[in-house]
Every structure is written in structure tokens, then in C-alpha cells.
Amino acid sequence: MDRVAALRRVGLVVLGVNALLALAKGGVYVSTGSLAVGSEAVNSLGDAVYSLVIVAGLYVTTQPPDEVHPHGHERIEPFVSLFVALGLFAAGGAVLWQSLEAALAGGTTGAPGVLAVAVLAGGAGAKYLLYRYCLRAAEVHRSPALRAAALDNRADILTALAALAGVLGASVGLPVLDPLAGAVVALGILYTGLDIVRDNVAYLVGAAPPEDLQDEIVARALSHPDVEGVHDVVAHYVGPEIDVSLHVEVEGKRTVREAHDIETAIVATIGDIDEVDDVFVHVDPRELGEWKDGERVGPDRGEFGEAD
Template sequence: MGDHRKEFLKASWANVLTNVLKIVVEGGVGLTFGSLALVADAAHSVADLLASAVVLVWGRLSFEGPDTNHPHGHDRVEPLTALFVGGTLVLLGLKLLYDAGQTILSAPESTYSIALVAGLAFAFCDRAFCYWYTKRVNRNVESAGLAALAADSKNDLYTTGAAVIGVAGMAGGFPVLDPLAGGLVSLLVIHQGVEISRENVNYLVDTAAPKPVRDDIRDEILSHEDVHGLHDFTAYHAGTVYEVEFHAEVAADHTFIEAHDIETELRNDLVSRDDVGDVHIHLDPEGLGEWKDAEERHGSSPIN
């Protein structure tokens, strides 16, 4: 990820502050004129605010290096915060969907005002700026937490657009469109929460790297002039980066120091990649025959 702590903090604070502004303005207008669509959209931002705060507090740990209690660093903190964001969105979306259904079954009461349009316009500009800024910062930071917040800000643009339907219905004398729009907002919130959660669960349960990534790493190892074969290779998620393990076959007549240098070169080359966090290497001297029963000598092993 690199050392981008300052950029990460600025983007996290931007999400916190813009969510506060959206809640105050849009929520205040929605409550004043009885618009469930605006209240639902503002309530969505309450979850966003909580998620932003969690990313701000927990996400900073991902920049900490290894320590006594975390010998492999804090790479899993990022997807953990993003998973919290996704779970929060799912729960909030279900609550909003229930409220919308209850309102539709009763007699919706709302009053149209130009202030509702102004509130929606502010909410749209607020989230558009937050999405643009967070996305821009995350091009360098490459944070899973910020990626989740950026995706949520983009989702907010759709939910605010859905709220427009409700306000238009109120203006046209069809107040039932307001809770219907609120229900649509809730479905969008649930969908986004599920997608964020699914992606970050993969990071946390050590799923294998995609095949193109595995092939690329394997080719890089085999490109070393002293590596004559490769087996027992695997690359899997350790947080948002990959952990790589493999046996490399080298000439049997290397001295201990030469073998050490080969292993060091292989490791340094791989950890210099942005997507690799740690590497575990075992050197096998040619002639042992340990790899002869493997399905393929110069390709992937059955592990993958």
C-alpha cells in the first residue's frame, strides 16, 4: 500500500464531514416536510457516517508495520473495516425497506416544498464531491476501506436520484411515490452492502489469487536465471495483498552463500510488487527428484 497515511486520513475525514453535512441538511428538510425518501436517504448517511468513522479509526492500523502481537503486520485490518461498512449497509437497508412498506400500507402524509428540491440538490453535490475526492486519493493509497467508502458515495448518488422520484410524486399529487422511492433506496443500499461484504470476505478467508495473478508471479519466479523448475506454488490473499509460497529448483552445486543470495533475490523481487506482502521460499537442489512426481514441473502445482 505504501506510506500514504496523510492522504488516507484526509480522505477519511472528508467522508466523515460530508456525511455530517448531508445528514443535517437533507434529514432536516425531510423531517420538516414529511418526506420518507429524503429521511431514508439521510438515514443511509447515518450508516455512512458510522462506516467512515470506523474506517478512520481502524483503517489507520493498516499503516502500522509488524509488531510483537502482529508479526505479519496489519494488512487484514483494511478488509475488516470494509466488511463492517458492508454489513452496516445491509442492516440499514433492511430497516429502511420495512419502514417504506409500513408507510405504503398506511396513508402517506407529506407536503411538497421547493426546499425538498434544494435539499436533494445539496445531497447530490455533497456525495458527488466525496466520491470524486475519495476515488482520486485512493488511486495512490489503494485502500480497501477507502474503496468501500468511494463505492458507497457513488451508491448515494443513485439513492438520491431515487429520492427525486418521491419528491416528484409529491409535487404531482402522488404522495405514495415518496415511500416507494424510499423502498427503492433501501434495495440499492442492501445491494451495495452485499457486494462490499462479499469482496472483503474473500480477503479475510485467504482465497487464492486470481489465475492471471498467479501466472504472472509464477512467470516472474521462473524468469530468474538460476531457477530451473517450480512446484508446490501457491499465492493467496493475506488481507488485501498476496502471500506467496513455493519450492524453487536450483543447481545442486551452488554454495550455501550462493543459494542464500538466490533466495534473497527471489524474495526481494516479489515483495517489491505492490500486490505481494510476504514470500516463503524453499530451495530444492537438482538431483533429489522430489518434484518428479508433480503433475507439471514448470507450471502450477495441484495446490492451485
Template sequence: MSEAVDRRRFARAAWVNVLGNAAKIVVEGIAGLAFGSVALLADAAHSVGDLVASVVVLVWGDTRFQDPDDTHPHGHARIEPLTALFVGATIVVLGGSLLLESAQGLLEGESATFSYVLLGALTFAMVLMYATYRYTERVNATIDSTALAALAADCRNDIYTTIAAFVGIFGLMIGYEPLDPIAGGLVSFLVVYQGVSIARENVGYLAGAAAPADHRAEITDRLREHPAVEGVHDLVVYYDGTVLEVEAHVEVDGGLTLREAHEIETDLVERVRALEAVGDTHIHLDPSGMGEWKDATDGGWTAEESPHPGRS
């Protein structure tokens, strides 16, 4: 699938989240104000933050598709985890706010009037958020955007908070009002946990965390598959945004001409860049058997990467 198609699908998914959250706020806000339901107003307030987050993804997240330029020579990959980090932080703040409101409602009590309109508004909100969640997940299955993944998680959290609101409205229906703040408090913990998880993952992307071992092994194998490669060392693989940056020293025959060495280097770079998780690759060719400073204990080959296990 082309980048242009992915870009359009990303924008549509972001717009679906914006419009979905806006519709939920209007419906729940009107019903909550009309019948004095704190549960609906809290759920609508939660969606205000979701709306802000989805607008941020719509405006910022699209930059992941922009080509490198003079100000961002490695592209704009880091803007996406920054956007997702904002979404995660928003979820944490709103989850904490929901927890506080639940505690206040439990301690102070609340007065609201039961109406089937409240149940209708909640049913609408739940169906809407589930549809938005499923659509966002389906789009992101091929795009693999951390920002869209964060929005999808936010939609899923909305379903949970709406279920809690259902419990609260049921409490109003049977005359047991404390059900509302109790259910809201339990769900708020899940909301906060999800937000923290999203934030932690994307902090790793922004901080340039090391790649998982399976990615590192795959890259090493891809380099060593080339018939001209005699060894791989000083391999560094780390995240630059949501994609991997690769740096490696590769040993080849020292008698190669400059043109031959250049062709090998180009082939190796293309081989590694072809991996889905890799963004950019930098290869340095070393003459085999030279015993450079890279052979030192603190920066040399690992046992599995060395072409000469017995060499120091």
C-alpha cells in the first residue's frame, strides 16, 4: 500500500475520532444537564479530553508521512510518539479527574432524576465508541501508527467509562445512588493504567531506546547473508521515533577496489532498509583482520557476531 493511501487513511481515522468524540459530548452533555446525572456529565467531560487528543493527532500525526528536509534530515518520525505521549498524558489526567469526581460523589452524595433518555444516551455513546474503536484498529493494522493506537485505546477506555455510567444510572433507577461513584472509581484506575502504559512506551521511542533482541538478530542475519561479508561488529540499533536507526561495522576483503566496496555497502544498506521496522541505515566497511580499536573488550564483537570466535 502506497504512502499516499496510508496518509489518507490516517487522516480519515483521525477525523472519525474527532467527530465521534464531538457527537458523544453533545449527546451525553445535553442528557446529563437535563436530568442532573453526574455519571453522564463525567463521561462527557472525559470525552472533551479525548476530543482534544484526537485533534492533536489529526494536526500533528500527519507529519509522520512528510519527507526529510533541511530542518529534519532524518524525517519526522519522532512527532508521532510525541503525539501519542500527549494522548497518554491526557488519559492519565482525565482518569485522575474521574477518580476524584467518583470520590466526591461517594462522600457528598448526588441528586439526579432517572430517565430512560439517560440510558438511550449511554447506549448511543457505547455503540459510537465501539464503532470508532473498531474502525481505528482496522486502519491501524496496516499503518502501525502509535498515535492511532493511542486513540484506539482511548476509545476502548471510553467504552469502559460508559459501562460504569450505565451502572450508575442503574443505581438511580433502583434508588441506590452510591453505585454511580463506586463504578466510576473502579474504571478510573483502568483509565489511568492505560494512559501510563501508552506514555511509557512512547517515552522509549523518544529517548532512543535500544531495539528488541529479535530485531537486532534479524538485522545481523540480513548483513551476514551477503556473500562478501566476513564479519559484523559494533552493531547499534535504536529507535528514532517509531522506526529503527541502524549503525554497523561490516568486515569485507581488504583487497577490494573502492568501487567494489561502494557497491557492497550500497547493497547492504538496501538490504537492511528493506526490513519493515528499519528507517535508516549507516554501514561502515572495515578490512577483515585489521584488529582495529573496535576489537577492544568494551566495544568489540559479541560471541554470536564474531566471525573469528577465538580472536581477541
């Protein structure tokens, strides 16, 4: 299945599961009055709303390039993730306020019962499956929005378990544990929002990729048998993808066609890295004195074979 179809399918699955969980938890909250279950219902409702945003956002980001966006629409995806984070901050803040008020009042009244335990345990199981599903899809298709969804589902596992502990505590005569569990759920929601912001800000401000990926870029350039060194390497995020520019050092007595072939080969091998989008190579001939001995990286023969 291609990336477009896969991303849209994952978005719809996440939306459907979160909507069902929100309905189930909301129904149990109405019947039991448990704040732990209620906070989980709010959490799942927020998940359903942001899942709808993800579905719409992925539809936009998977559109083909056009005259207005010649590089495609993938760079919009980090903004979708940040919108998810804003929704999580709002939901987490509301749940935390309600839970603290209830805790100061002495806790909730009544016993949540078996139904509350069942819906929270089932929700934790469903969230674990969604976490694994979204994480794998995010890794395969390099999707910040799906990674945000995976992180949210991972946090939801812990918050569901915290809510379950609160429900069980209220059932054995410790009603204050129910709103306290709701507060833990709220903190988990807020932390997930912060995690998503931290991940996606790097995509928007042009941060450098991980060091091991930068090393791979340099190694691939140096693996060409005609390249004596590499300098002025700049790799940075443009949305979820990476743009690369670098200078390669070659002997100058070459035809334009030979220089072109060297450049084309390096662009191709660096472009084969999944995360890389555009590659720009400048060829520096020795005779022009542009080689920078203090910054050069020695040749490391690899993909293109041994030097002559």
C-alpha cells in the first residue's frame, strides 16, 4: 500500500477507535459519576477530535505537488501535530481543574463498580494496540502526525491505568483516590502535549537532523572515488523532510560532463536516504583554491568503489 493510502487508513482507524472509547467511557461516567472515568472520557473525546483533525490534515498533506506547493504538502504536517498538542493542553487543563476541586471536597461519592473497571481496562488494551499500530506506521512512512498520535496513545495507556487505580480505590472506601487519579490522567495529557510540541518544533525551525544521519550523508558523498573531501555540509529539516547542501572537492582537470556526472551520482546516493528530500551539491576544483584543508574530511571509499 502506498504512503497516501496508508496514512489515510491509519487516521480513520484511530478516529473510529477513539470515538468508540469516548462513547463508552462517557456512558459509564454518566451512570457512575466517577471523575477518573469522566476524565478518561474527556481524554478520549479530545483524542477523537484530534483524530478528525489528523484525518483532515493527512488528506491535505498527501496531496500531490502543484504550482503553489511544488515540493508537495508534507511540510504542513507538523502544524497538524501542533494543533493536536493545543487540544491536549486544553483538555488536560480542564480535567486537572475539575479533579483538584473534587479532591479538595473530599472525593467522589458512590462506588464506580465493575462496569467502570471493565471500560478502563478495555480502554488501556485498545490504546496499547493503537500505540503499536501508529508507531509502526509513523516509522515506515516518516509521519510526524502519526508519531504524535502514537505518543498520545502511549500516554493514554498510563492514564487509563491511573484512572483504574482510582476507581478501585473508590470501590474499597477511599473516594479521594478517584479525583486524584483524574489529576494524574490530566498530567499525563499535558505531558503528551508537551512531548508533541518538542518533537515538531524542530521540523518548523529548520533544526539539524540527528548526528548519525549527518555522518551518513558525509560518508555517502565521500564514497565516490573522485571525491577527495567534503566541506560546508548543511542538513536541516524542512517540515518532516531533510534538505542537504554540501561542497565536494575534486581534481579540476575535468570536463563539464564529468563534473556533472559526479554531482548527479552524489545527489542520487544521498537522496536514497529515506528522510532526505532535496540535495544540492557544489563541485570545488582544486585549482581555484577553494579546498578547505582545516575542514576537509578524508576519503572513505564505499558505495562507488576504490579510488584509482
